[in-house]
Amino acid sequence: MTFDVKTYNVIAQEGIDVFPKDSYTVNQTEKPDALLIRSQDMHKTAFGTNVLAIARAGAGFNNIPLVKCTDQGTVVFNTPGSNANAVKELVVALLILAARPVIPAIQWAKKMGGADVSLQTEKGKNHFDGTELQGKRIGVIGLGSVGSKVARAAYDLGMDVVGYDPYISVEHAWRLSNDIPRAESLDDVLNDSDYVTIHIPYTEQNRNLISAEELAKMKDGAVLLNYSRGGIVNDHDVCEALDSGKLRLFMTDFSSPEVLNHDKTVVTPHLGGTTEEAEVNGAKQAARTLRKYLETGNIVNSVNFPTVEMPFEAPLRLTLIHQNIPNMVGRITTILANREINIDNMINRSRDKIAYTVIDAAALSEEQVEELEKELMTIPEVIRVRALHNHA
Template sequence: MYQIKTYNAIAKEGLAEFGDNYRINQTDDADAYMIRSVDLHDHVFPKNLKAIARCGAGFNNIPLDKALENGTAVFNTPGGNANAVKELVLASMIIASRNIVAAANWSANAKPGADITLRTEKEKTNFNGTELLGKTVAVIGLGHVGSLVANACLDLGMKVVGYDPYLTVDAAWRLSDRIKRASSIADAVTDADFVTVHVPKNDETTGLIADAKIAQMKPTTILLNFSRLGIVDNKAVVEALNEGRLGKYYTDFSDATILHHDNIVIMPHIGGSTIEAEINCARMAARETTEFLETGNIKNSVNLPDVSAPFESDHRITLIHKNIPNMIGQISTNLAGRGINIENLVNKAKGKYAYTMIDIDEVDKKTRDSIVETLSAIPAVTRVRFLTREK
């Protein structure tokens, strides 16, 4: 029986993925968490916690190193809300081009009177906009969201320039061959009417779009950030807007630096806030969790490598451990000393930690418990699990 604890509101369709062998929110000493935006940095992880599944792509609310020290795998759901974000980006491009916010505010604040129709016809020219057709958009980052945005912009008749130095094979397959590939951000943004950023936030991307990059843009360029707060330097944006070196800025992340500016539109982090996206992410998170708990296989972990293998026997040992020399030797020596034959062994590393799965011969419960105890005693090991294949 596995115990699941939820934080935030998790779509019921996702929770329905858990079968009869699971209990939801019946104890704080859970085997796995299902979360959205709750900040876990100051959270005390129970030793029993084997997995945290983030229903969304971002995971900066989870202390990954702390989780590894506890032997906890962390998962996210890349692509689960990608279409929702894509649609909001496209909507923002249209809103910005057609001055829709300013026009709607004018209508909302117009004083009633007999001449309202005449005044509307006269003043509507103040909100003349431009069309997306034929305009150029630079898409920085061509992952799940960026590739959808790029392809959709092509469908709208736009010219698309993409930049992604870490483009994966899977992402490349998703992209139209009509997208021009830039060799640098400067190359991508130089002639762009729109620049939209779709990269994960890390040490390399924090402040990615700042003074130097903005200086490469046209004074009329519309900049959009629907990735993460901090990827775009907000202070540099405000200065560029005030000096007429940038057209407009649309973002999904509020910050005091950019409040109350005529050429900035801030949305309250609603990129992934659709019913469909929340259901998709919850289902993905639940499936990743059940697969890991029941088989040991890992998919879409952000602190451990992806590892997947079919059972080669009825019993499997999984270990989370530091990525240091002689770990496999210590583990295999321990098993060999008990006369246990290894049917299959898979080991992969990610940064300072590694994950090992070992399929072994039949053993009795006493031997199983002893194996878990002795392998757990190895100083570099933070989690040992013994799994039995369901028949």
């Protein structure tokens, strides 16, 4: 079987090369099996039920209509950690720029002229006094792939680091150094931090997580950084906090007219993951994730479906996306039993209102497989059925 993958935006060639040419085509049909994207706004981009999966080469996924995808059985993947180092390094650079007025000093130095450059330098440099990061307290909100790296880098710079993440995974908790304490509440991070940096995904629950009420709890003259997603910080409230002096500086990768035109903000044009290495990492990880799902039905790093991994050792694999309601597995297996199909292995997992069932069985003829798929689709709550053949 050949799969076609449609790409949007510029995808690194190293990612495209992950797809074997004997079983994949890229941008060759009007009805692709999968989409590989970066920042393309899929809310405004038409795609049909023929799309089995969408992989986002990056961590954010608010440019993808998750409800639509889930309802039609399209699995959405992201690539957590693929750009984590790039974002970490940018945040470290901005922390230094927040502490030391390096750019204004460079701009001033370029305007110097004449024979007394050394004398001008000695007199002028006093206008560019800064502070050191060592010993300053930084609160890191979100301790996932990026936040944990930022916390570690800040600790290595000699900062007093405190992290907050009520949803931290076991995997990231193990990776986090014991030297970095975790706060019990958001208030514990905000109250005494000289710097606060945000590294959490955008969700409706996190919308305006930092607004007037939270800003009022921050230390006077603190610096706030948002290198996570737009919408997590209320831009209007931040500008008011800058005007009042509550905040000294706001640094962000996500622009709005109000923030962009404020003289106490530093806005970068969505540079977080914009490095050659991060783009290659994201493209390769996204492509590998698509291949795993298309070829084996296994789901890893999905943002709308449960994680499901089972070794594909039998000749035939059936995958079913269906509503998460009682007795679905019983209704599915009854159909197989009536056809005298023995189940070699099976797994069922759910996530909110959706469930995913994988069944391995002995080989069937193409006609038998086609008839089985049709009968399984007669169950009203079944959204999608796929039959995969093990050619190993």
